[in-house]
Amino acid sequence: MRILNFGSLNIDYVYRVDSFVKPGETKAAQSLSVFPGGKGLNQSLAMARAGLAVAHAGKVGKEGGFLLETLQKGGVDTRLIETSAIATGHAIIQVDDKGGNCILLFGGANQDIDEHYIDRALAGFGSGDMLVLQNEISSMASIISKAKSRGMAIALNPSPYSESILSYPLELIDIFIMNEIEAEGISGTHEPEAAASLIARSFPQARIVITLGENGSLCLYKGELVRQKAYKVQAVDTTAAGDTFSGYFLAGLVEGLSTKNALDLAARAAAICVTRKGAADSVPWRKELE
Structure with a gap:
């Protein structure tokens, strides 16, 4: 099975603060760090550092070359990534003294995904391969439909959540991986087990995974809850x-x-990740888990 992650590539500007900025407030940050990021880039690195062969598709602006270098050093195939005339996507991230974060996104080149590029990126993939998606790039519905028509399995992390997700052909998704907010957006209920059941009722073919922060995670698939x-x-x-x-x-x-065992593997990796600063730089290698 070949893995294609069609996802975002961001530059993260991380500001350390004692507490998040409130409306109308101006405050001094304790520090500024610049990291490679984007949910797509992070997930490609995570899969590659876990030991998978992963190709990444997406776009960056002219200033985004170091993002490709980051992926390459992590073992990700970047040959499908193209350069856009639009600036690289970026995020402004506040991290407080408790380790929490709030994030402001600018889509940039991530929103420059057109039909011709989708066709080029998917051309080498087909039945038996997997497509991994988040919700930080444009033309999501088209990517899902075209990938499924090629016979690909599709894993979707519907993050960040927006109501547009409900217009995607979600019946084509094989694996949903989401947090409680995203699960509530899709299901209409905030209780995780109930949300998983409702989503499974609408999409019985799919594996439903919901992350619960310090309360762990759950997976519902074909009636079995883990x-x-x-x-x-x-x-x-x-x-x-x-x-x-x-x-x-x-x-x-x-x-x-x-x-x-897959949930346990993921939980151990996430636990290591949160003990480190940054986004891409905090993703552990498989050997660190073992």
Whole structure:
């Protein structure tokens, strides 16, 4: 199985603050760091560092070359990435003293995904391959439809959540990986198990994974519910925790691990991730888990 992650590539500007800026407030940041990021880039690194062969498709602006270098150093195939006339996508991230974060996104080149590029990116993939998606690039519905017409399995992390997700052909998705907010957006209920059941009722073919922060995660598939605890660590920065979890969970499934073991693998990787600063730089290598 070949893995194609069609996803975002961002430059992350991370500001350390004692507490998040409130409306109308001006405050001084404790520090500024610049990191490679974007949910797509983070998840490609997570899958590659978990041991999968991953190709990444997406676009950057002229200033985004170091993002490709980051992926290449992590073992990701970047030959499908193209340069856009639009500036590279970026995020302004506040990280507070408790390790929490809030994020403001500028889509940039991530929103320059057109039909011709989709066709070029998908051309080498087909039945038996997997497409991984988030919700930070344009033309999502078209990517999903074209990938499924080629026979690809599709894993979707519907993040960041927006109501546009409900217009996507979600019946074509094989694996949903989402947090409680995204699960509530799709299901209409905030209770995780109920949300999983409602989503499974609408999309019975899909594996439903919901991450629950310090309460772990759960997976519902073909009527079987599996729960996973979170490993207790001192969190420093939670920015890429969800992306690390997603990448490692998918790696576990591709390797043939059971749902329980894939969830445990993902939980251990996410626990290491939150003890480090930054997004892409905080994603652990497989050997660190073992």
